[in-house]
Amino acid sequence: MISRNLSDESLGEEISSEQQAPNKNRGELRRTFQGRILRSCIVSFWVMFIAFSLLRISPGDPIRLALGTDATEEAVKVLREKFGLDKPFLVQFYDYFTGALSGNIGVSFFSQRQVNEVISTHLPVTAMIIILSMGAAIFISIPIALSVALSSRSSSKRVFGVSTSISLAIPGFFLALLGLLYFGTVLNWVPAAGYEGEFPKNLKYLWLPALVNCFSLVPILTRVLHSSLMDTLDEEFVETGVIRGVSKIKFYWSYLLRPSLAPTVVLMSYMVGVMIGGTVVMETIFSLPGIGRELIQAVSTRDYAVVQGIILVFGLIVVFVSFVGDLLGYLLDRRVTLS
Amino acid sequence: MTKKQREEGKFDIYCGLSMLSLMLVGGLLVPLLSKYGANEVTADQMMSPSLEHFFGTDLLGRDVFVRVFSAVFIDLGAAFIGVLIPLSVGTVIGTLLGISKNRRIKGVVGSLIDGINAFPFLIFVIALVAFLGAGLGSIIVALSLVNWARYARIARTRAVVINQQGYVEAARTLGYRPTRILFRHIIPNVSSETRAYALSDFIIVIIAVAALSFLGLGVNPPQAEWGGMIKDASNIITLAWWASVFPGLALSWAGISVALISEGLNRRNREGSQR
Numbered sequence: 266m267i268s269r270n271l272s273d274e275s276l277g278e279e280i281s282s283e284q285q286a287p288n289k290n291r292g293e294l295r296r297t298f299q300g301r302i303l304r305s306c307i308v309s310f311w312v313m314f315i316a317f318s319l320l321r322i323s324p325g326d327p328i329r330l331a332l333g334t335d336a337t338e339e340a341v342k343v344l345r346e347k348f349g350l351d352k353p354f355l356v357q358f359y360d361y362f363t364g365a366l367s368g369n370i371g372v373s374f375f376s377q378r379q380v381n382e383v384i385s386t387h388l389p390v391t392a393m394i395i396i397l398s399m400g401a402a403i404f405i406s407i408p409i410a411l412s413v414a415l416s417s418r419s420s421s422k423r424v425f426g427v428s429t430s431i432s433l434a435i436p437g438f439f440l441a442l443l444g445l446l447y448f449g450t451v452l453n454w455v456p457a458a459g460y461e462g463e464f465p466k467n468l469k470y471l472w473l474p475a476l477v478n479c480f481s482l483v484p485i486l487t488r489v490l491h492s493s494l495m496d497t498l499d500e501e502f503v504e505t506g507v508i509r510g511v512s513k514i515k516f517y518w519s520y521l522l523r524p525s526l527a528p529t530v531v532l533m534s535y536m537v538g539v540m541i542g543g544t545v546v547m548e549t550i551f552s553l554p555g556i557g558r559e560l561i562q563a564v565s566t567r568d569y570a571v572v573q574g575i576i577l578v579f580g581l582i583v584v585f586v587s588f589v590g591d592l593l594g595y596l597l598d599r600r601v602t603l604s
Numbered sequence: 605m606t607k608k609q610r611e612e613g614k615f616d617i618y619c620g621l622s623m624l625s626l627m628l629v630g631g632l633l634v635p636l637l638s639k640y641g642a643n644e645v646t647a648d649q650m651m652s653p654s655l656e657h658f659f660g661t662d663l664l665g666r667d668v669f670v671r672v673f674s675a676v677f678i679d680l681g682a683a684f685i686g687v688l689i690p691l692s693v694g695t696v697i698g699t700l701l702g703i704s705k706n707r708r709i710k711g712v713v714g715s716l717i718d719g720i721n722a723f724p725f726l727i728f729v730i731a732l733v734a735f736l737g738a739g740l741g742s743i744i745v746a747l748s749l750v751n752w753a754r755y756a757r758i759a760r761t762r763a764v765v766i767n768q769q770g771y772v773e774a775a776r777t778l779g780y781r782p783t784r785i786l787f788r789h790i791i792p793n794v795s796s797e798t799r800a801y802a803l804s805d806f807i808i809v810i811i812a813v814a815a816l817s818f819l820g821l822g823v824n825p826p827q828a829e830w831g832g833m834i835k836d837a838s839n840i841i842t843l844a845w846w847a848s849v850f851p852g853l854a855l856s857w858a859g860i861s862v863a864l865i866s867e868g869l870n871r872r873n874r875e876g877s878q879r
Contacts, residue, residue, distance in 0.1 A: 311719025430867040434859030436811040439852035542726030564734040
């Protein structure tokens with residue numbers, strides 16, 4: 266239950282409703298596709314509106330807060346005009362909206378950096394951590410879920426249930442600190458500071474944050490995979506596989522895992538949001554130059570334009586990824602019902 | 605078998621409840637009975653755990669044991685309020701949305717809910733706290749502003765189903781007032797689902813409150829708070845592991861106790877629905 270609740274409430278319905286539609290013809294597919302696109306566009310609009318309103322509805326005057334108490338009236342006025350905060354609310358939103366559509370999501374309050382420039386320089390690190398942790402999570406989850414689903418002992422399910430819910434309750438930043446203490450100081454496997462951007466070299470800095478980050482994903486992933494494996498095991502074609510005596514690898518992959526993948530793929534796309542949150546914390550602890558650390562820095566220096574830009578981009582990324590995940594789940598599921 | 609399983613569910617619940625109450629009792633008694641104050645410099649800096657200081661002392665020479673327990677009600681209280689407000693607001697709004705007949709309102713508010721839910725939870729809370737100013741109050745406000753949408757989405761789906769149930773129709777036929785039907789017949793049934801979610805959400809929120817303090821957006825020093833204590837001691841973790849490990853263990857203890865209760869209740873509900 267936790268798994269479903271944690272990730273997204275609609276996840277459960279969507280998976281089940283998509284699994285219950287056996288004969289999907291082309292027209293239906295297109296209609297679903299168009300509906301999903303339309304919904305994503307509307308949600309993206311709200312995401313923009315919320316990100317935009319943050320700066321305008323905050324109780325204090327953000328400009329005054331950013332400049333500190335000893336700022337002159339003149340400086341406040343200049344900055345206010347520069348960011349268009351003196352115009353009416355709807356005009357501001359129109360400017361912001363059209364600007365965002367053409368890729369301009371603001372300028373930093375203090376440095377002259379464009380916010381999208383800040384994001385594009387730091388996004389690769391964050392993306393790399395998320396991809397690594399998702400990969401690690403899949404790698405760890407599949408054997409666990411398979412062995413629990415195939416085990417005939419009821420005690421293994423019991424241990425599985427309790428340990429997944431307990432491991433969800435351990436905060437990632439605490440695990441990260443312990444990991445840093447053990448692997449960094451005792452074993453000296455992790456460099457204390459610094460970062461190199463190129464691909465094979467940066468693994469040295471990223472493996473521990475990614476590993477810690479994946480611990481928030483593994484319990485959820487194994488639970489969903491386990492329950493969809495249990496559903497698959499009830500299907501008749503699994504018996505056929507046993508009777509036909511296909512090889513072990515083929516049996517595990519084509520008869521068990523592939524038919525169970527659709528819910529997992531949809532779940533993974535929903536979990537990107539949670540992963541982003543975890544990555545912010547990891548980047549701060551391991552001092553990695555990702556967007557998360559940039560966000561925390563912008564928050565502490567009160568560079569609200571950067572904060573606004575970063576949450577806009579993250580919101581849009583989540584909308585996009587869950588759109589892709591929905592579609593992938595849909596397509597995977599269609600193949601299953603056809604075969 | 606069924607009886608045994610139900611008892612196992614019970615075991616989880618009792619385990620979690622006793623862990624939680626042990627912590628609450630500690631949070632109540634330790635600051636009262638201890639000879640040290642939570643913010644009092646009692647000994648040398650960074651003394652290792654001993655009979656004098658069970659969890660050692662921190663960078664400023666404060667007793668970690670007392671600080672860990674005097675943070676119990678700060679952390680759990682903030683998380684509790686941070687779950688309670690969105691639970692009630694989200695349940696009512698979601699239910700109204702589910703039984704509303706106005707398509708336009710349903711569409712607009714529904715997509716607003718999706719929009720709020722689209723933001724990564726922790727990021728959105730961080731950004732809101734940034735705009736509201738650091739502190740426990742703004743954390744609770746931010747949590748409420750973000751989380752009500754998740755409850756509303758659950759409540760909406762559930763309310764659509766409940767609204768078509770026979771007993772709601774019966775209440776309508778009897779001519780009860782709509783508010784009575786809403787609060788006596790629909791919301792109690794919708795909230796059974798949102799309350800179940802609230803329990804697992806409580807774990808996430810406990811961790812989020814501590815994570816925000818860890819990132820420097822939480823309570824103001826010198827108030828003892830687990831996330832803040834871990835943050836303060838993280839720089840000296842190689843010299844004094846106890847100053848950050850014990851608050852971390854307390855945080856995990858709280859999370860695990862709630863997780864056990866939630867797991868036990870789920871097992872029991874599953875058992876109930878199977879019979």
